[in-house]
Amino acid sequence: MNRRTISKEKFIENVELHPMRQQEDTDIAIVGGGICGLATALALHRSEELRCLKRSVLIETLVQELPASISYFGCQVVTIKSDPLTAFPILHFRDGNSIKAKFVIGCDGANSVVSKFLGLKPAQYLSSCSILGFTNYPHGHGLESESIRMRRGSISVGRIPVDDKVVYWFVGRKWTPQDSDISKDPEMIRESALESTGNFPEEVVEMIRKCDIGSLILTRLKYHAPWDILFGRFTTGTVTVAGDAMHLWAPFLGQGASAAIEDAIVLARCLAQHLTRNKVQAPLQTYVKQRRMRLVKLSTQTYLTGMLLEPSSVIVHYLCLMLLMVFFHDMLGHTRYNCGPL
Ligand SMILES: Cc1cc2nc3c(=O)[nH]c(=O)nc-3n(C[C@H](O)[C@H](O)[C@H](O)COP(=O)(O)OP(=O)(O)OC[C@H]3O[C@@H](n4cnc5c(N)ncnc54)[C@H](O)[C@@H]3O)c2cc1C
Known part of the structure; x- marks a missing residue:
């Protein structure tokens, strides 16, 4: 620049x-x-x-x-x-x-x-990682405009349409030492996401298979306590x-x-x-x-x-x-926060 x-x-x-x-x-x-x-x-x-x-x-x-x-x-x-x-x-x-x-x-x-x-x-590592990607459906995906999350054992999958043709999705799973190498190769990331989601509905597997390969990211999750x-x-x-x-x-x-x-x-x-x-x-x-x-x-x-x-x-x-039920029973309460005007 x-x-x-x-x-x-x-x-x-x-x-x-x-x-x-x-x-x-x-x-x-x-x-x-x-x-x-x-x-x-x-x-x-x-x-x-x-x-x-x-x-x-x-x-x-x-x-x-x-x-x-x-x-x-x-x-x-x-x-x-x-x-x-x-x-x-x-x-x-x-x-x-x-x-x-x-x-x-x-x-x-x-x-x-x-x-x-x-x-x-410094931030600490969680034991899990996320694979993120976008899938483009040239003729439209036909999904409702809502966020969906599914779980099978320790694997979670979420998806949300960005517009009529593009869907954003993630796969959450345990981090393994091999993921340092996998994260550098988009094809390996896709393979890994497909391996993790084998027993999810076919539409989920299809969404991952047809993803925009350039959009894939695998990242280990970190947090401040x-x-x-x-x-x-x-x-x-x-x-x-x-x-x-x-x-x-x-x-x-x-x-x-x-x-x-x-x-x-x-x-x-x-x-x-x-x-x-x-x-x-x-x-x-x-x-x-x-x-x-x-x-x-x-x-x-x-x-x-x-x-x-x-x-x-x-x-x-x-x-x-x-603790979640007592202090955060309104699970989406945080989205209504107003930080005030400039
Ligand atoms: C898997 C995943 C999913 C997420 N999903 C969501 C979501 O759905 N919704 C949401 O709100 N958030 C989400 N987030 C969080 C969101 O991506 C981050 O909170 C956000 O990007 C933070 O922005 P930032 O500008 O603080 O940091 P960054 O985006 O990390 O930007 C930091 C910038 O600083 C530059 N930089 C770093 N070091 C130096 C240096 N020494 N000198 C000069 N420049 C430097 C970097 O190049 C970079 O451009 C997600 C995060 C992850 C990991």
Whole structure:
């Protein structure tokens, strides 16, 4: 991508290195160009909500909406240090260059450099993985527009139509050491999904067989425990995190990207409100305060749901079920949350 001019916010993405001047200054540096980084960059400029089912469409839409005033750097942040004089953060890049920023927002995903700087605990692995894919039915799939989930033993399958012709689906199963190799080869991913779903209805097997091979992903599931989110120190000085860098959970509720967009809206609102009063640290503390309990609730519901799918004793499963029924009896209550306007 090309670098755009004008520089109040800088937007840093982990792609090929790009020549830069040594130690430029900026007001806000956003590390990461996924859903959260793009939504944060956009929220700092706009006041609209965006929702979309297909990740690639959402990313493209966000990229198209970014104003030209946002500078873009295609380079990887390797470390963050505090300036000994001003205490403002300095981002160091893989090519040796650096940027000094008043604020750094880490939207750099599951292996976040910014969350390491904040001393947050790394995400833990679940024993399961997900295979995701899309299947295109040129003459229409004829399915109802609803999300369906099925389970046979330890294997789960879900599907939801994207439109009249395209269906998004996933297969959840136990992770095995061979999956590191399988995940690199789409044909092997399809074979593995077919092997796992042999005793599911024929239409499911057919959907996987006819999938768009280029869309297949096999990923091991990782999560931040609810107590890490409850006690995590999400801001130090003028550095904070958002999206998966702040809260990673398994996709059982399908809320990771939605929560990342909420982070972006709340963060932009807090920064806009407080910067006009020229306070530097307060906006990030307010942002963390406003987000924490929402994230704890989402991660707890996801954690308990995940525990039901993990191999464990009957007592643990029963306890998780009871907790879900008591605290999350409205299973879709989380979808009606309103994070407020920009
Ligand atoms: C199997 C699966 C299914 C899911 N299903 C759903 C769903 O149905 N609904 C939903 O809402 N969510 C879902 N999610 C979650 C969703 O995909 C994530 O929550 C979302 O993508 C997080 O966005 P993000 O921008 O925080 O992180 P990412 O999408 O990981 O983006 C991080 C960006 O930062 C960049 N980066 C990383 N390190 C650096 C660095 N050092 N320097 C510069 N750039 C860097 C990366 O290149 C990347 O572009 C699912 C996740 C999985 C794994």
